[in-house]
Amino acid sequence: MVVREVAVSSLTIRLDEKLEKDLNALAERQHRSKSELAREILRRRVTIEKFQSLREQLLPYGETAGYLTDEDVFEDIS
Secondary structure (H helix, E strand, O other): OOOOOOOOOOOOOOOOHHHHHHHHHHHHHHOOOHHHHHHHHHHHHHHHHHHHHHHHHHHHHHHHOOOOOHHHHHHHHO
8 A cells, every 4th residue: 555645735814804704604514624615715716717828828729710709619519
């Protein structure tokens, strides 16, 4: 059995009172830690940013191929 250590770092952020209250309520409702929720939220946001960046890079190629809107893509693959 191979055990791999995962490098972990920490991040300290400041939250205003409302955000802290909302995060606490969400963590309690979902029976999860605030850290777990923050990691998930950050992962999602980073993924969205990567997707948008990739989309911007590929957009000229899509336009050249005749894909001007999302509907054009969906219509072609459906």
